[in-house]
Amino acid sequence: MKADQEQSAKPILKGVNLVLKTGEIHAIMGPNGTGKSTLAETIMGNPTYQVTQGDILLNGESILSMPVDERARKGLFLAMQYPAEIRGVTNAEFLRTAINARRPDDERLSITDFLQELNKNLDLLEMDQAMIERYLNEGFSGGEKKRNEILQLLMIKPEFAILDEIDSGLDIDALKIVARGVNSMRGSGFGSLIITHYQRLLDYIVPDTVHIMIDGKISQTGGPELAAQLEKEGYKDLETAAK
Numbered sequence: 001m002k003a004d005q006e007q008s009a010k011p012i013l014k015g016v017n018l019v020l021k022t023g024e025i026h027a028i029m030g031p032n033g034t035g036k037s038t039l040a041e042t043i044m045g046n047p048t049y050q051v052t053q054g055d056i057l058l059n060g061e062s063i064l065s066m067p068v069d070e071r072a073r074k075g076l077f078l079a080m081q082y083p084a085e086i087r088g089v090t091n092a093e094f095l096r097t098a099i100n101a102r103r104p105d106d107e108r109l110s111i112t113d114f115l116q117e118l119n120k121n122l123d124l125l126e127m128d129q130a131m132i133e134r135y136l137n138e139g140f141s142g143g144e145k146k147r148n149e150i151l152q153l154l155m156i157k158p159e160f161a162i163l164d165e166i167d168s169g170l171d172i173d174a175l176k177i178v179a180r181g182v183n184s185m186r187g188s189g190f191g192s193l194i195i196t197h198y199q200r201l202l203d204y205i206v207p208d209t210v211h212i213m214i215d216g217k218i219s220q221t222g223g224p225e226l227a228a229q230l231e232k233e234g235y236k237d238l239e240t241a242a243k
């Protein structure tokens with residue numbers, strides 16, 4: 001797949017070919033500005049980016065012409081690097097709307113079931129009840145926003161989740177809690193693409209596959225040992241080799 005930034009027509013992704021299966025967790029690492037978030041946003045359908053070549057298939061079906069909400073209904077989820085603040089919509093309202101938007105009318109989640117599931121997940125993520133009556137992300141600390149993205153993940157239960165730097169700004173306890181949340185989703189019906197800069201997250205969420213993205217392309221793919229190698233050696237050699 002290739003993708004440009006729409007207004008400036010700047011090519012950002014220069015040929016990305018990835019196959020992600022449910023049941024698997026893949027990690028993408030790479031230097032700043034290399035196109036990781038662009039890849040995440042493009043898969044999710046952010047109209048800022050234009051796909052100029054290639055396709056994006058979900059369960060064999062092209063999702064390229066689908067708007068974001070339709071992609072979400074098909075089972076895609078994106079935890080954004082910089083989660084948006086939405087004034088006037090409480091966290092609880094947002095969650096219920098997002099869950100029900102993916103269900104047929106006769107399978108709407110009852111308030112009781114919703115609250116039961118919510119309380120279970122708040123406990124798992126060690127989140128304060130008060131967070132759910134606050135406006136979505138408004139005034140949340142950086143770490144609270146990240147934890148809240150994982151609450152959304154656990155409540156919405158997508159088939160496939162892209163998690164963009166869910167570890168950034170987290171203290172060490174919060175990192176373990178967020179990892180616990182993601183690991184609780186693991187299973188044959190769930191797949192994930194985790195974008196991170198640090199091996200530390202991958203010590204807690206052990207990926208099946210690690211990809212390195214350099215300058216809009218996947219330059220190397222391997223197992224978790226690739227992340228350990230990066231931690232030691234950085235990107236210098238890889239960047240030189242990619243030129």
Ligand SMILES: Nc1ncnc2c1ncn2[C@@H]1O[C@H](COP(=O)(O)OP(=O)(O)OP(=O)(O)O)[C@@H](O)[C@H]1O
Nearest residue numbers: 005008010012031032033034035036037038039048
């Ligand atoms: N809307 C945009 N307009 C102009 N340039 C953009 C836009 N979005 C992304 N870019 C550029 O594309 C490149 C890739 O950005 P992207 O956010 O995907 O990087 P990243 O790999 O996620 O980096 P980081 O590790 O810092 O989060 C950067 O040079 C960025 O400035």
Ligand SMILES: [Mg+2]
Nearest residue numbers: 036037038081
């Ligand atoms: Mg990014």
